[in-house]
Amino acid sequence: MSEQKHLVDVRGLKEYFSVGSGVLNKLELKAVDDVSFTIDEGETLGLVGESGCGKTTVGRTLLYLYKPTAGEVYFDGRLVTEKNVSEFRKDMQIVFQDPYSSLNPRMTVSDIIGEPLDIHKLYSTKKERAERIAELLTLVGLNSEHANRYAHEFSGGQRQRIGIARALAVNPRFIVCDEPVSALDVSIQAQIINTFEDLQQKLGIAYLFIAHDLLVVQHMSKRIAVMYLGRIVEIGPAKDIIESPIHPYTESLISAIPMPDPETARHKHRIILEGDVPSPLHMPKGCPFRTRCRYATKECEESRPELREIAPERFVACHHR
Amino acid sequence: MSEMPLLQVKNLHTSFFTDAGEVKAVNGISYNLDAGKVLGIVGESGSGKSVSAYSVLRILTDTGRVTEGEVLFKGENILEYTEAQMQKFRGSRISIIFQDPMTCLNPTFSIGSQLREAIQIHTDRNKEEVQARALEMLQLVGVNEPEKRLKQYPHELSGGMRQRVMIAMALACEPDILIADEPTTALDVTIQAQILELMQDLQKKMGMAIIMITHDLGVIADMCDEIIVMYGGKVCERGTADEIFYNPRHEYTKGLIRSIPRISEKHERLVPISGSPVDLLNLPKGCAFASRCDRAMKICLEQPPEEVVVNDFHIAACWNNVKQMMEEAKDGENA
Numbered sequence: 001m002s003e004q005k006h007l008v009d010v011r012g013l014k015e016y017f018s019v020g021s022g023v024l025n026k027l028e029l030k031a032v033d034d035v036s037f038t039i040d041e042g043e044t045l046g047l048v049g050e051s052g053c054g055k056t057t058v059g060r061t062l063l064y065l066y067k068p069t070a071g072e073v074y075f076d077g078r079l080v081t082e083k084n085v086s087e088f089r090k091d092m093q094i095v096f097q098d099p100y101s102s103l104n105p106r107m108t109v110s111d112i113i114g115e116p117l118d119i120h121k122l123y124s125t126k127k128e129r130a131e132r133i134a135e136l137l138t139l140v141g142l143n144s145e146h147a148n149r150y151a152h153e154f155s156g157g158q159r160q161r162i163g164i165a166r167a168l169a170v171n172p173r174f175i176v177c178d179e180p181v182s183a184l185d186v187s188i189q190a191q192i193i194n195t196f197e198d199l200q201q202k203l204g205i206a207y208l209f210i211a212h213d214l215l216v217v218q219h220m221s222k223r224i225a226v227m228y229l230g231r232i233v234e235i236g237p238a239k240d241i242i243e244s245p246i247h248p249y250t251e252s253l254i255s256a257i258p259m260p261d262p263e264t265a266r267h268k269h270r271i272i273l274e275g276d277v278p279s280p281l282h283m284p285k286g287c288p289f290r291t292r293c294r295y296a297t298k299e300c301e302e303s304r305p306e307l308r309e310i311a312p313e314r315f316v317a318c319h320h321r
Numbered sequence: 322m323s324e325m326p327l328l329q330v331k332n333l334h335t336s337f338f339t340d341a342g343e344v345k346a347v348n349g350i351s352y353n354l355d356a357g358k359v360l361g362i363v364g365e366s367g368s369g370k371s372v373s374a375y376s377v378l379r380i381l382t383d384t385g386r387v388t389e390g391e392v393l394f395k396g397e398n399i400l401e402y403t404e405a406q407m408q409k410f411r412g413s414r415i416s417i418i419f420q421d422p423m424t425c426l427n428p429t430f431s432i433g434s435q436l437r438e439a440i441q442i443h444t445d446r447n448k449e450e451v452q453a454r455a456l457e458m459l460q461l462v463g464v465n466e467p468e469k470r471l472k473q474y475p476h477e478l479s480g481g482m483r484q485r486v487m488i489a490m491a492l493a494c495e496p497d498i499l500i501a502d503e504p505t506t507a508l509d510v511t512i513q514a515q516i517l518e519l520m521q522d523l524q525k526k527m528g529m530a531i532i533m534i535t536h537d538l539g540v541i542a543d544m545c546d547e548i549i550v551m552y553g554g555k556v557c558e559r560g561t562a563d564e565i566f567y568n569p570r571h572e573y574t575k576g577l578i579r580s581i582p583r584i585s586e587k588h589e590r591l592v593p594i595s596g597s598p599v600d601l602l603n604l605p606k607g608c609a610f611a612s613r614c615d616r617a618m619k620i621c622l623e624q625p626p627e628e629v630v631v632n633d634f635h636i637a638a639c640w641n642n643v644k645q646m647m648e649e650a651k652d653g654e655n656a
Contacts, residue, residue, distance in 0.1 A: 050509035050510065050511065050512075051509055155597045155598070157597060158597070185365035185366055185536065185598070186365060186536060186538070186577055186580050186581060187365060187576060187577060187580050187593055187594035188593070188597070189580065189593075190579075190580035190581075190582075190591040190592070190593035190594070191593040191594075191595075193582070193591055193593075194590065194591055194593060197590070212509065212510065214510070215539075215581065215582045215583070215584070216582055218582070218584060219582030219583075219588075219591070220582075242584055243584075252511060252514075253510060253511060255514075256510045256511050256513065256514035257510065257539065258513070258514075258517070258537060258539030258540045258542065258543045259539055259542060259543070260538035260539045260541075260542050260566070260578070260581050260583075261542055261566060262542045262562040262563055262566050262567075263563075264542075265539075265542045265543040270514050270518060272511075272514055272515055272518055273511045273514075273515070275465075276479045276481055276482070276512065277509075
């Protein structure tokens with residue numbers, strides 16, 4: 001495993017936030033707790049889970065937008081640290097969920113896309129800068145006339161394209177896509193998904209594709225990682241995860257997808273999970289999923305299951321599988 | 322003639338009068354809803370799906386007004402009701418649940434007092450009976466420890482629990498119709514499954530009709546007997562779930578279905594609908610979808626399409642259907 005060179009290699013990543021005030025009220029929120037995965041050049045890893053499971057925090061921490069509490073991130077074989085992270089910024093970029101709040105309303109499109117070019121000094125003449133911006137706009141399906149307009153003049157889908165163009169400006173090799181289509185209507189969502197796919201094919205970019213919509217994630221990804229309460233509970237090839245989930249959580253998650261097909265819907269058996277996700281401030285001891293799991297036993301209460309490889313490339317964290 | 326439908330919406334038009342001009346949110350929609358059925362209204366943002374339902378209940382914002390049409394509930398036009406009559410009507414005959422339960426529940430009152438209020442307004446039960454009914458409703462919607470919950474405040478409950486409370490309030494007076502406006506959009510997948518299951522369950526038990534408004538074709542396929550697809554404030558097509566999904570006859574519906582990723586053996590590229598949604602301030606003369614439609618003809622730009630009966634279970638408003646029918650008729654003549 002370790003000899004193989006991965007583009008992104010995350011090992012034992014932890015991100016704890018301290019919440020509450022004062023000395024006595026201080027609580028530790030384990031948003032990400034010991035997460036490891038790899039992503040190869042030009043590959044897409046899907047990351048799914050429900051709200052509060054830590055999937056967004058994983059994306060941000062691995063980019064050092066938050067300082068990790070523990071763990072290492074290797075990019076192209078080199079260890080990323082707080083000191084040298086600026087050297088990696090050109091290679092690792094992010095596209096955010098909300099195309100409204102992630103674009104500065106006082107900047108024109110060319111300012112927004114030009115900013116990374118300015119910061120990384122990626123042009124020598126003004127003309128070159130303008131050409132590059134026009135090129136980027138065309139690449140994401142907008143046209144160069146859009147450059148002098150402001151973000152509010154665009155629809156949600158177009159704004160997301162601007163966000164993508166900004167990420168692409170520095171020719172990254174890896175992009176964290178944090179719920180990039182969740183805020184969009186179905187017909188627009190499909191346009192943006194295709195844009196991501198085209199760019200990957202053309203430019204060979206690797207994606208960490210974070211989303212809660214399993215249909216979108218399985219469409220985009222080669223492999224999928226499923227998170228629950230700060231941990232990865234299952235990781236493996238997308239097709240296998242969807243067709244034969246192993247972890248009880250993945251199993252119910254997949255059975256819960258409303259299928260856009262009346263015939264499937266009629267014959268489907270939903271595995272309904274009892275109750276809600278526990279608060280990450282009061283994490284259950286042992287397996288974090290045991291409070292909602294129908295297979296839970298004493299063992300699950302006592303010790304936390306580690307990720308084990310139970311079939312080639314498939315890792316599951318469950319005592320009973 | 323069959324029995325009168327429970328709810329008949331006829332040629333409903335609703336506009337918002339804003340500084341920028343008249344926003345025509347709903348432009349002549351008609352449908353019937355029979356007792357005990359689940360009707361799905363699907364469409365994207367701005368398609369008029371929510372506004373059409375708010376118009377039925379007359380809960381539009383100040384700038385909004387129904388400009389034309391009728392809403393008949395058991396044959397009576399409720400658009401002619403006085404506000405006092407309407408207040409009696411809402412909640413007891415037709416009630417509604419919204420997407421975000423947090424903004425619909427009052428944060429300063431306990432769950433119990435809000436639930437009791439909903440029951441008190443519409444019935445003449447005494448205090449004990451009201452309390453008992455509140456408790457019964459919470460149990461019915463699967464809220465655990467209902468006695469404790471009655472004393473709690475909305476912020477103390479999770480999103481799924483709050484939506485259950487909303488459903489309990491909406492159903493407390495046993496309405497004939499429940500309008501569910503994106504009831505699970507704000508919820509996680511596993512919680513969404515719980516709520517959908519609960520709604521199906523309650524529908525069987527209590528027998529009310531449901532109008533399910535959503536953008537999610539999955540939820541629609543799961544829940545609905547009949548489906549209305551809306552675009553630009555108009556009905557594109559209307560039919561049984563099977564007809565809409567397996568025999569779509571409007572280019573917009575076809576486009577929507579092609580836009581959703583599916584689980585399939587080999588990777589299939591999505592076929593998105595090009596362009597962006599129609600501007601409700603400047604609706605085109607012809608079909609609202611024409612500018613994004615691959616099969617648009619000259620007539621589509623000039624004249625809005627009429628609703629054409631495809632079969633007993635299916636109506637579609639697309640000129641291509643008319644063209645096809647004319648061609649078929651011609652072939653028949655020649656043969």
